[in-house]
Amino acid sequence: MTVRKKKPPRDDRPRLWEDRPISYERWLKHKDRIMSSTRAGSRPEEWWAYEKQMPRPRDLAAERITLFEMAELTETELAELIPEWRECYEKASKPGFSYCIGHAKPGDTHATWLSGPAARRAQYRRVGIPPALIKKWDAERKRRAKTIRRLAEPAADSGVAGGETDGADRVD
Secondary structure (H helix, E strand, O other): OOOOOOOOOOOOOOOOOOOOOOOHHHHHHHHHHHHHOOOOOOOOHHHHHHHOOOOOOOOHHHHHHHHHHOOOOOHHHHHHHHHHHHHHHHHHHOOOOEEEEEOOOOOOOOOEEEEOHHHHHHHHHHHOOOHHHHHHHHHHHHHHHHHHHHHHOOOOOOOOOOOOOOOOOOOO
């Protein structure tokens, strides 16, 4: 039986199974290809190491928040992420929203659910909604609610008090 030799790769582009980060020289050579294959709101480890000289955030949600705060998200990424974030924000803002955190303590036999502000915060953290957007959307929501309340109140300046009429609606 003959043993097949593995053929060396035709080029030196990074492979998925390689240890990361790759060398700075290879990063420079293949940066465009690597960047084009990353998903919205994420950067490869090399980008963090060589372009920003900082550690990569611990998870995708934290990475998205960090990139937003650094103003590093492209218009295309923002066009994809903002509707997703807004949908999750609106879902968490509905009355009765709750969020399952799983087993809170070792040995628990039932899931633990959060409700109210704690559930909303957990949802925002899970999907990586930047705090600046939450603050903006909260302000919009408060303004909307205030406008709705104001429109629902009876007009106080109409000059007509408590069921009195000016006689114009009288039928003779």
